[in-house]
Structure formats: structure tokens, C-alpha cells
Amino acid sequence: MCPMIARGRCAGPTDGQALIEACLVIALTALCLFGALQLSQVLAGREIMEHAAARGARARTVGFNRGMVARVVDVAAIPNAGRLRVPDFENINAALRRLTAGASVGEIWTYALGTTPESQQARLELARIPDYLGAENEARAHYILDYEDWDRGADGIQYWAREDSATGNGSASASMTHVRTRQNYRLWVPMHRAFYADDRMELEGNAYLEAHFPLYLDDQAW
Numbered sequence: 001m002c003p004m005i006a007r008g009r010c011a012g013p014t015d016g017q018a019l020i021e022a023c024l025v026i027a028l029t030a031l032c033l034f035g036a037l038q039l040s041q042v043l044a045g046r047e048i049m050e051h052a053a054a055r056g057a058r059a060r061t062v063g064f065n066r067g068m069v070a071r072v073v074d075v076a077a078i079p080n081a082g083r084l085r086v087p088d089f090e091n092i093n094a095a096l097r098r099l100t101a102g103a104s105v106g107e108i109w110t111y112a113l114g115t116t117p118e119s120q121q122a123r124l125e126l127a128r129i130p131d132y133l134g135a136e137n138e139a140r141a142h143y144i145l146d147y148e149d150w151d152r153g154a155d156g157i158q159y160w161a162r163e164d165s166a167t168g169n170g171s172a173s174a175s176m177t178h179v180r181t182r183q184n185y186r187l188w189v190p191m192h193r194a195f196y197a198d199d200r201m202e203l204e205g206n207a208y209l210e211a212h213f214p215l216y217l218d219d220q221a222w
Contacts, residue, residue, distance in 0.1 A: 038189035049205030052076035057209040081147035
């Protein structure tokens with residue numbers, strides 16, 4: 001007796017083959033989707049590092065010291081900075097945790113539909129960024145706001161600044177600031193090892209900006 005399947009016909013060897021082929025197609029499709037998602041995240045991360053380099057160059061050309069430039073780069077690179085460590089955002093979400101622990105899925109869904117979409121963490125970050133930038137030193141700054149990838153180690157967000165002389169209009173000479181940012185970006189999409197042999201990828205950003213203050217000083221001299 002052969003096993004019966006839909007419409008009363010017997011299951012043949014082609015049915016198992018079709019099932020295996022379907023599973024392979026689904027697996028390859030999921031792999032391609034994961035790869036596209038990870039690629040989009042890497043491209044976005046590189047753009048963020050370019051933006052951080054531009055903000056750092058701007059801060060450097062207006063005369064901020066190295067510590068202040070480092071904080072400006074950090075703030076600009078917040079989307080790449082990973083989990084918020086300071087302040088402890090888990091305690092701020094205590095009310096939300098109580099709701100999810102005691103309410104049904106339907107009640108949570110009804111609550112979500114009846115509220116305005118917003119991010120408490122974003123509001124908290126925006127409120128603390130000015131205090132972080134205005135802190136007296138780096139140690140005090142990181143008691144105000146800190147992220148897991150703000151570490152100055154090899155995997156953290158780093159920057160280097162260099163000034164080169166450049167000829168300006170007329171006889172004036174301007175300084176060209178080059179800021180380079182770097183981060184070992186964490187790859188978090190599942191199955192990323194199918195495309196890349198490591199869990200992190202090095203991303204860089206570069207920005208060049210001319211400091212115009214020598215031109216202004218030359219004008220004042222006349």
C-alpha cells in the first residue's frame with residue numbers, strides 16, 4: 001500500500017524532490033534577503049561615519065580642542081554607537097515592562113494603537129547631548145551619556161585630525177583640515193558569516209574643510 005496524499009493519489013518520489021527543492025529555494029531567498037539587509041546597514045553605517053568626519057572637521061576648523069572634537073564626532077556617530085549604557089534606559093522603561101508583563105497581546109496592541117508613536121530614548125538623548133558636549137572633561141561627559149561603541153579601544157569610534165597648508169586667494173594662506181573617522185562596525189544580521197568572514201567590518205569616513213579664519217585675519221590687517 002502506498003501512502004495517500006491529496007486527491008487520493010499515491011505519493012511518489014517526485015513529491016519528496018519538490019519538497020527539498022522548495023526548502024532550498026526558501027533558504028536561498030532568506031539568505032539573499034539577509035545579505036541585502038546587512039549590506040544596507042553597512043552602507044548606512046559608512047554614511048554615518050562620513051557625517052561624523054564632516055562634523056569633526058567643522059568643529060576643528062572653528063577652534064575646538066581635541067576633546068571637544070572627539071565629543072562632536074561621538075554625537076554625530078550615535079546611530080553607529082550601539083546600545084545606550086548611560087543613563088540606564090531599562091529603569092526608565094519600567095512602566096512599559098509592567099504593561100508587557102501583565103497584559104495580553106490584544107491589550108498591548110490596543111494600547112499601541114491608541115498612543116502617538118514616539119521614542120523615549122530619542123527624547124532622552126536630545127536632552128542630554130548639550131550637557132555631554134558642555135561637560136568639563138571626558139570622564140564627567142561619560143557619566144552624562146555613554147554608548148557601548150563609544151569606547152576608545154580598537155572596536156570603538158575613533159578619529160584623527162590633521163592640518164595641511166593650502167594657498168588661499170591672493171597672498172593669504174589657509175589651513176586645510178582633514179578629519180578621518182574609523183569604526184569596527186558590528187555585523188548583527190543573522191547568517192552574515194555567509195558573506196563576510198568576521199563579525200565586524202572596518203568603516204571609515206573622511207572630510208576636508210578649509211579654515212577661513214586666516215583670510216579674515218588678513219583682511220583685518222589692512
